[in-house]
Amino acid sequence: MGVRNLRLKAFTFGLTIFVITVTTFLLGYTHKHSIDIWKSDSYFLRFSEKLKRLVNIPIRPCSCDACISESKLSPWFDERFNDTIPTLLTKENNEIPEDVYQWWLKLQKEPKPKPFNETVNRLFETLSGEVDFLEASSYRCRRCAVVGNSGNLKNSGYGIWIDNHDFIFRMNRAATVGYEADVGRRTTHQFIYPESAANLQENATLILIPFKVLDIEWVISALTTGTISRTYAMVPRRIKTSRDKIFVYNPIFMKYVYENWMDRHGKYPSTGIMCIVFALHVCDQVDVYGFGADANGNWHHYFENTTKPSGFRKSGVHDADFQANITENLSSINKINFFTGR
Secondary structure (H helix, E strand, C coil): CHHHHHHHHHHHHHHHHHHHHHHHHHHHHHHHHCCCCCCHHHHHHHHHHHHHHHHCCCCCCCCCCCCCCCCCCCHHHHHHCCCCCCCEECCCCCCCCHHHHHHHHCCCCCCCCCCHHHHHHHHHHHCCCCCCCCCCCCCCCCEEEEECCEHHHCCCCCHHHHHCCCEEEEECCCCCCCCHHHHCCCCCEEEECHHHCCCCCCCCEEEECCCCHHHHHHHHHHHCCCCCCECCCECCCCCCCCHHHEEEECHHHHHHHHHHHCCCCCCCCCHHHHHHHHHHHHCCEEEEECCCCCCCCCCCECCCCCCCCCCCCCCCCCCHHHHHHHHHHHHHCCCCEEECCC
C-alpha cells in the first residue's frame, strides 16, 4: 500500500509538470499568432479545475497500511488526540503556561522549588535541546514497541517480535539481560524518573519524566557536578549517557495525558500510560507489550521473583483499572496492537 501511494504521488507530480510545460508553450504560441483563436481566460479556468481534480489525492500521514494519527475513524480517539501538544521540552519550546505549572508543582511537592524557567535555561546549557525524531512524514512507516514490565511477559516468547521494531520504548528499571526471549534485547528509548533510573543500553535515548523541579536539577547535576544523590529516595549521582541523547518530557504533555486520556483519574498518570500516549504521537504503528496483570490476575514485574500483587494498582496515585480501559479502547479501534502474554 505504501509503495503504491508513493508511485501514485510520483506519477501525479510528473504528469502535473508535463501538463504545465505543454500549456505554457501553447499559450506562448497562441498569444504570438492569434489571441482570438483561443480564449486564455476560459482555458485557464477549465485547466485549473481539471488540475485540482488531478492532484486532489488525499495525502496520508504515513505510508503504513493504517496510521495512528488518521482522523475520522473513531470519535472517541479524535476527542482525545491532539497532535499540537508538545511532547518534549526543547530550546525553542521550553516555557509552560501558569495553569500547567501550578498543576505540575502539586504532583510531588517540594518545600522550596527553584524557579522553573531558570532551571530549564540551565538545563539547556548542558543539553543540546535538538530533537530529530519527532517530525512526522507521509513517506514513513515507523513501527514502535512499547514494552511494560508486567509479569505477563514471562514465557511469552515475544522477544524476537519486540526486537523487530524501529523504536523500542521501555520504562524505569526494565531488565533485558536474562529475559531476552520474552522481552527482547534492544532498547531505543528509556523513560525514567530519577528514583527509577538505571544503567541504559549503549546508544539508547533517555527520556526523563519530571515530577518536580528537583528532577530537572538532578539531570544537570548528574551530567556535571554529581552533587545530587537523593530526592525522596536515593538516586544515581551520574548518568552514563551522551548529552545529545537525553530529553525531558514536557509537563504540558503530562497534563494533556492526565486530562484528555485519563479524564483526571488518579493523582497523575503512570509512566506506562505516558509512554503509550507519547508513542501515539511519534509513531505510525504501536504494539504494546507487558501491561496489565498476568494470567493469574497478579500485578507484578517480570524481573521480580514474587507473585504478590504490586502496590501500583492500589496506591491511590495511579488508576490502573482506568488505564487498562484506555489500552482496551485503543486496541478495539485498531490504534494499537495489545499483547497480553501467553
